[in-house]
Amino acid sequence: MTSATTITTALEPVHRERLMRLAREISFDAGARLFEEGHRADRFWIVRTGTVALDLHVPGRRPAVVETLGHGELVGWSWHFPPHVWHLGAEAMSPVRAWEFDAEEVLAMCAADAEFGRAIAVWVGRVVAQRLHSSRVRLLDLYAPYGSGSLA
Numbered sequence: 001m002t003s004a005t006t007i008t009t010a011l012e013p014v015h016r017e018r019l020m021r022l023a024r025e026i027s028f029d030a031g032a033r034l035f036e037e038g039h040r041a042d043r044f045w046i047v048r049t050g051t052v053a054l055d056l057h058v059p060g061r062r063p064a065v066v067e068t069l070g071h072g073e074l075v076g077w078s079w080h081f082p083p084h085v086w087h088l089g090a091e092a093m094s095p096v097r098a099w100e101f102d103a104e105e106v107l108a109m110c111a112a113d114a115e116f117g118r119a120i121a122v123w124v125g126r127v128v129a130q131r132l133h134s135s136r137v138r139l140l141d142l143y144a145p146y147g148s149g150s151l152a
Contacts, residue, residue: 005127006072007046015119022106023099028092034075037089041078042103047071050096054088054131063089067134077131079103080124 007016026045028034034045037057045052052075055063066088069075075098078086084103110117 005074005123005130007074008072010123010126011119015116018109018116019101019106019120020099022101022109024101026098026100028096028098030092030094030096032092032096034090034092035086037086039086041076041084041086043100044074044076044079044103044106045098045100047073047075048097048099050098051093052096053091053093055091056088063091066138067131068093074124074127077124077127080107080121 007019011019023046025048028050034052035041037055047070049071052069052073053065054067054069054075055065058064075090076086078084080103106120110120
């Protein structure tokens with residue numbers, strides 16, 4: 001993930017501080033599932049310590065890891081877009097400490113304050129774009145005849 005999408009650099013301090021007022025500290029043991037693909041997306045997390053793998057359900061096989069997230073990164077963006085259903089699954093690869101956010105609370109704050117809402121939307125949009133790019137590169141590595149090469 002690029003620094004432009006981590007919480008410490010993606011949001012202006014005033015918006016970051018406002019968002020962090022809603023944070024709840026939580027921890028996950030290694031191997032814990034944070035969410036499952038296709039289930040209701042009603043919360044999200046920012047990783048404090050540890051590693052979270054995003055994965056994709058593959059029938060008859062183990063889930064395929066598409067990206068690994070660490071300190072300062074957003075885990076989950078599906079809460080921001082209707083129909084609010086997870087597009088991927090997520091698993092703690094190591095013990096994880098994170099800040100957890102209730103999506104309805106954050107969305108209500110976004111609706112009440114257009115400037116805050118725009119800042120959150122731009123941040124989440126950057127995360128989605130970065131994850132799409134990462135998934136594309138991973139697919140090219142796996143299936144293209146010459147790997148991903150340079151995407152100049």
